[in-house]
Amino acid sequence: MTASRTACIVGVGETEYTKWGKQDRTPFDLACSAILAAAADAGLSTEEIDGFASYSNDENEGIHLHAALGARVLRWTSMVWSGGGGGSCASVAMAKAAVEGGYAECVVAFRSLCQGQSRRFGQARTSRAHAGMIYPFGLFSAGQMLAMPMQRHMHLYGSTQQQLGEIALTCRENAHRNPRAVMGGRKLTMEEYLAARVIADPYRLFDCCLESDGACAVIVTTRERARDLAGKPVRVLAAAMGGPALWGAGSLGAMNQSIDDYMSTGARPVAEDLYGRAGVKPSDIDVAQFYENFTGMVLMGLEDYGFCARGEGGPFVERGSIRWPNGALPINTAGGNLSEAYIHGMNHIAEGVRQVRGTSTAPVSGAELCLVAGGPGISPTSALILAPA
Amino acid sequence: MTRAPYLPEIFPVEHMDRFEQQFWARCAQRRLMFQRCGGCGRPRNPPGHICPRCHSTAFDWFEAPKAAEVFTYTIIAHPVHDAVRQHVPYNVAIVVFPGLGDLRFVTNLLRVPSRGIRIGEQVALEWEALGNGFVPRFAYPAEGDA
Numbered sequence: 001m002t003a004s005r006t007a008c009i010v011g012v013g014e015t016e017y018t019k020w021g022k023q024d025r026t027p028f029d030l031a032c033s034a035i036l037a038a039a040a041d042a043g044l045s046t047e048e049i050d051g052f053a054s055y056s057n058d059e060n061e062g063i064h065l066h067a068a069l070g071a072r073v074l075r076w077t078s079m080v081w082s083g084g085g086g087g088s089c090a091s092v093a094m095a096k097a098a099v100e101g102g103y104a105e106c107v108v109a110f111r112s113l114c115q116g117q118s119r120r121f122g123q124a125r126t127s128r129a130h131a132g133m134i135y136p137f138g139l140f141s142a143g144q145m146l147a148m149p150m151q152r153h154m155h156l157y158g159s160t161q162q163q164l165g166e167i168a169l170t171c172r173e174n175a176h177r178n179p180r181a182v183m184g185g186r187k188l189t190m191e192e193y194l195a196a197r198v199i200a201d202p203y204r205l206f207d208c209c210l211e212s213d214g215a216c217a218v219i220v221t222t223r224e225r226a227r228d229l230a231g232k233p234v235r236v237l238a239a240a241m242g243g244p245a246l247w248g249a250g251s252l253g254a255m256n257q258s259i260d261d262y263m264s265t266g267a268r269p270v271a272e273d274l275y276g277r278a279g280v281k282p283s284d285i286d287v288a289q290f291y292e293n294f295t296g297m298v299l300m301g302l303e304d305y306g307f308c309a310r311g312e313g314g315p316f317v318e319r320g321s322i323r324w325p326n327g328a329l330p331i332n333t334a335g336g337n338l339s340e341a342y343i344h345g346m347n348h349i350a351e352g353v354r355q356v357r358g359t360s361t362a363p364v365s366g367a368e369l370c371l372v373a374g375g376p377g378i379s380p381t382s383a384l385i386l387a388p389a
Numbered sequence: 390m391t392r393a394p395y396l397p398e399i400f401p402v403e404h405m406d407r408f409e410q411q412f413w414a415r416c417a418q419r420r421l422m423f424q425r426c427g428g429c430g431r432p433r434n435p436p437g438h439i440c441p442r443c444h445s446t447a448f449d450w451f452e453a454p455k456a457a458e459v460f461t462y463t464i465i466a467h468p469v470h471d472a473v474r475q476h477v478p479y480n481v482a483i484v485v486f487p488g489l490g491d492l493r494f495v496t497n498l499l500r501v502p503s504r505g506i507r508i509g510e511q512v513a514l515e516w517e518a519l520g521n522g523f524v525p526r527f528a529y530p531a532e533g534d535a
Binding site: 147 | 396402403404405406409410412413433434435436441460461462463464465466467469470473476478479481483491492493495496497507508509524
């Protein structure tokens, strides 16, 4: 690949984010709006979009978006296998692969969901991988399943409820600065966090992501094309997706990944690939966006991506490391899935772009490298490192 | 004396694959059995058609040890399925067995002491009659047993 084809994100678009069920428009309608907004941000016409990339559970097929938006030629469509937000960053990885490999010129990665119109991800569904071995025991949802590795983490390493609360409070504080955030302005104290009802021990109400309706899209093109566009380009320095050996459905069904990997997000091999491709190390990262389906997965993600040692995620957050603006690694600066909106992590990518552009509502001073981590606990999970173009 | 089962029913599963059906058919005879690879002897759960280590599709079913250790657990207080709406809070645990390596089994714990569940504790297989079958759950010792 020549340097002129280096993949850059040139536009970000979002619809209004709402609580689930509050959205009258269809997910397809919202997807179109988010893509149009991303194109406007980039300063390009949707006619130019020749690729569509999304990930499991998106209902909006690229071929129909392509037709609806009146784009000229279609050159690339891809859907990443995974579940929920595991493939969020992988959709951008596919867009990067497409433009750098010369398969397409301008690929949009997107997520649109209306949980009121399709399904609520936190409720039991009629089937899932290995349902026959877990449903009969009353184990139905991701929150219940991912509570169990956190319970063991607490047992072995002494991590605490307050440390999980620190993650929830950090996201809420950042949401107060973000006018798009569904939970902006809704105060949350540690006392309120601890007093909230239990969902699946150790997860309480505010450990769990929101349920939201909305759409978010980012447009990826070559550095050469980006030069002529109005939107400030952000380089996709590295992208990776994957999971450990034998993971399969991992903690979200089979539960029989290796015991060594059990208390993790499944991102250890992804992190190794990501840093290797970027040629950087965890201490070079200025700011990060961690997909929070549940707070415990952020705590383990901080370990898996090398910001602290295994078992040290609790003390790491307790000493203020993830707080904006002065922590060693401010995270989820728009509020994340816990307090901005649950758009399956595409909103984390949008916020990563804003950090590198310097347009976040919680800007990290001098931020150059932003790590974005996709949905944890599922394989593949995925991640990006974003950098100035 | 019969008492109510821990959870009210075996929850409907839209599609059970043939190996899961074989697992539950053995449970109906009160036999908790896991697959063991016919090629290399590796035990596995959930059941499946191929050994990830040696790729053999031959297997047999072997009887699980009666004693297990609590690997981890959760107490579910927010019901996400109509069938459990009247039954929260309830526990779900993962147990491990001596000599079976990484093999883990999802179950519920019975007769949990009032001070709560602790990871690493020993529990023993106990069958609960339910509908036309039996459900394998794991119990703390009855008072006076220990």
